[in-house]
Amino acid sequence: MDGRTRRWAGHREARRLELVDAAVVAIEEHGPDVTTEQIAGQAGVSRPGLYRHFDGKDDLQAAIAARSVERLVAELEPVWxxxxxxxxxxxxxxxxxxxxxxxxANVYLYLKRNSLPSSGDSVESASTNVRSVVSAHVAQMLIDGSLGAETEPAVAHPLAYGLVGMVDAAAAHWLDEPHGASVEALGAQLTEACWAVIRVTVGSTVIDALGSVGADTA
Incomplete structure (x- = not known):
């Protein structure tokens, strides 16, 4: 690939990213049922102009999902x-x-509603991908001892994926029907639930020992 070709490829990729960011803004404004026309309008292009940069609606949704996962991981970066x-x-x-x-919330609901794989498709949905990314990080932290004690992979992976799945399901329901609960109240409830599962899984002796881990830096 010569220099001119590389520059052109870089320009196209940058333009795709601009369009994806515009799509995210449109979703935030118009909600999960945003239309392609509204996305194109936010991006300042026509509908055909939008799709000159994507191989159809599925490609656009996949790009939006990838960008959303990237932003979520960046948001959680201090946690890692x-x-x-x-x-x-x-x-x-x-x-x-x-x-x-x-x-x-609108972006999350958009991913849940519009990025589900079709029947027989083995490609992960966007929301599943978000869970997988977060779960993999949590599992690795359990395995390498970042949380205070090393956990066997055979225990860490089911524990991490189970906890993240529980949090995701509870949060998704809360977004639809909060039942008067604030985000702080939901966080406190899920902290108690997750800690109880961890305690049962790794044993109360380990949990009690972890109580003093990081006490000097807390």
Whole structure:
């Protein structure tokens, strides 16, 4: 690939990213039922002009999903550098995740409604991908001892994916029907539930020992 070709490819990729960011703004403004015309309008292009940069609606949705996952991981970046007591780390992680969901509820609901794989399709949905990214990070933190004690992979992975799945399901329901609960109340409830599951899974002796981990840096 010569220099001119590389520059052109870079320009096209930059333009795609601009259009994806415009699509996210349109979703935030118009909600999860946003139309392609509204996305194109936000981007300042025609509908055919929009699709000159994407291979159809599925490609556009996949790009929006990838960008959303990237932003969520960036939002949670401090969580991947843990400090303090394990329970406090869990509380901070849940607070950051729920804050992102509440601030970007329309984008999250768009991903849930529009990025589901078709029947027989093995490609992950956008919402499943978000869970997978977060779960993989949590599992690795359990395995490498970042949370205060090393956990066997055979235990860490089901535990991480189960916890993230529970949080995701509860948060998705809360977005639809909060039942008067604030995001802070939901975070506190989920912290208690997740900590109870962790305690049962790894054992109360380990949990009690973890109580002093990070006490000097909390």
């Amino acid at each position: 550098r843990p400090s303090g007591r394990p329970r406090e780390m869990l509380e901070r992680a849940l607070a950051a995740h729920l804050r992102w969901l509440s601030e970007h």
